[in-house]
Amino acid sequence: MHLESAPAQGLEGNRYWVRPISAAMRELERVVADIAPTDIPVLLMGESGTGKEVLAAEIHRRSQRQNEPFVKVNCAALTPSSLNEWLYGTGLDHGGNSSPTPGTVFWGEISELDLTCQSKLLLALSDGDIVPQPRCRGARVISATSRNLQEEMRAHCFREELYYRIHGVSLRLPPLRQRREDIPALVDCFLKKYAALFGHPQTSLSPQTLQALLDHSWPGNVRELENVAKKIVALGDEHAAVADLGAPRAESLSGSVRPAGGSSLKEAARKASRKAERELILQALARTRWNRKRAAQELQISYKALLYKLKQISLEDSTES
Numbered sequence: 001m002h003l004e005s006a007p008a009q010g011l012e013g014n015r016y017w018v019r020p021i022s023a024a025m026r027e028l029e030r031v032v033a034d035i036a037p038t039d040i041p042v043l044l045m046g047e048s049g050t051g052k053e054v055l056a057a058e059i060h061r062r063s064q065r066q067n068e069p070f071v072k073v074n075c076a077a078l079t080p081s082s083l084n085e086w087l088y089g090t091g092l093d094h095g096g097n098s099s100p101t102p103g104t105v106f107w108g109e110i111s112e113l114d115l116t117c118q119s120k121l122l123l124a125l126s127d128g129d130i131v132p133q134p135r136c137r138g139a140r141v142i143s144a145t146s147r148n149l150q151e152e153m154r155a156h157c158f159r160e161e162l163y164y165r166i167h168g169v170s171l172r173l174p175p176l177r178q179r180r181e182d183i184p185a186l187v188d189c190f191l192k193k194y195a196a197l198f199g200h201p202q203t204s205l206s207p208q209t210l211q212a213l214l215d216h217s218w219p220g221n222v223r224e225l226e227n228v229a230k231k232i233v234a235l236g237d238e239h240a241a242v243a244d245l246g247a248p249r250a251e252s253l254s255g256s257v258r259p260a261g262g263s264s265l266k267e268a269a270r271k272a273s274r275k276a277e278r279e280l281i282l283q284a285l286a287r288t289r290w291n292r293k294r295a296a297q298e299l300q301i302s303y304k305a306l307l308y309k310l311k312q313i314s315l316e317d318s319t320e321s
Helices: 023-035 052-061 080-088 115-125 149-154 160-166 180-198 207-215 221-235 238-245 265-287 292-299 303-312
Strands: 003-006 042-045 070-074 104-108 140-145 169-172
Touching: 023 052, 023 169, 042 052, 052 070, 052 104, 052 140, 080 115, 115 160, 140 160, 149 160, 180 207, 180 221, 207 238, 221 238, 265 292, 265 303, 292 303
Parallel strands: 042 140, 042 169, 070 104, 104 140
Antiparallel strands: 003 070
């Protein structure tokens, strides 16, 4: 089971919190300010890579439990036995250390729980007296899903009782393509983060590169933007880092003039094909939460072929966020 405790810090001290500019995110922040001091359960919804875990950490940071552990649980990795061990077990992690009593539990991708695990979690979250007491008893519950739980319930894949237990307040994180105003501040935050991590000097993007980022559709959402910023810092070449986005060629970004006559029809078709292929791969990865084997199955190609294509588009080291 993947479970970890995080320090009591939110987005600003953690990963990519910036003061939002877009109207959708400003409204979301207003609601967060209202609900964070309470203990009401929160259900976070949105596409993969939109920052649900980060928002959960921000809610915890603003709560009265901010000095208690923020514990993240990867529901996709849970089995009935591993869930039961964590809820009622020894309280020791795999290293023999005492597991912290959570102030907030973040159930990541809760729709990935099978029905047996859902039943166990529902019992642990109930108000009745349970002996022994589950470790999450009394903790703030924040859950996240990239699936439509209403559809999951209609398909009898998600228990209604559990849905109403975790659905105190629901918040939907918009995809990055619907909050493009936030891109400049987000990418600046990422550039500073990776400059510090890699020991590289801080850099500012040219207006042409920033426009390329604003024009991109971002099927991988904020996670994809973070990967691009990481490449910019690592390569020290913003033109090369954005080349796979279908952005203007490096020559035009640097201000040089294209040869008379422009690109050939064959070259244009090749570029369009590469861009379409990249978009399909990223969409499959987003749907499968970056599970490469499942994405390869969806794309009807071999796992080895997918790894090769990921290397071609510089996404071979992408990870979830």
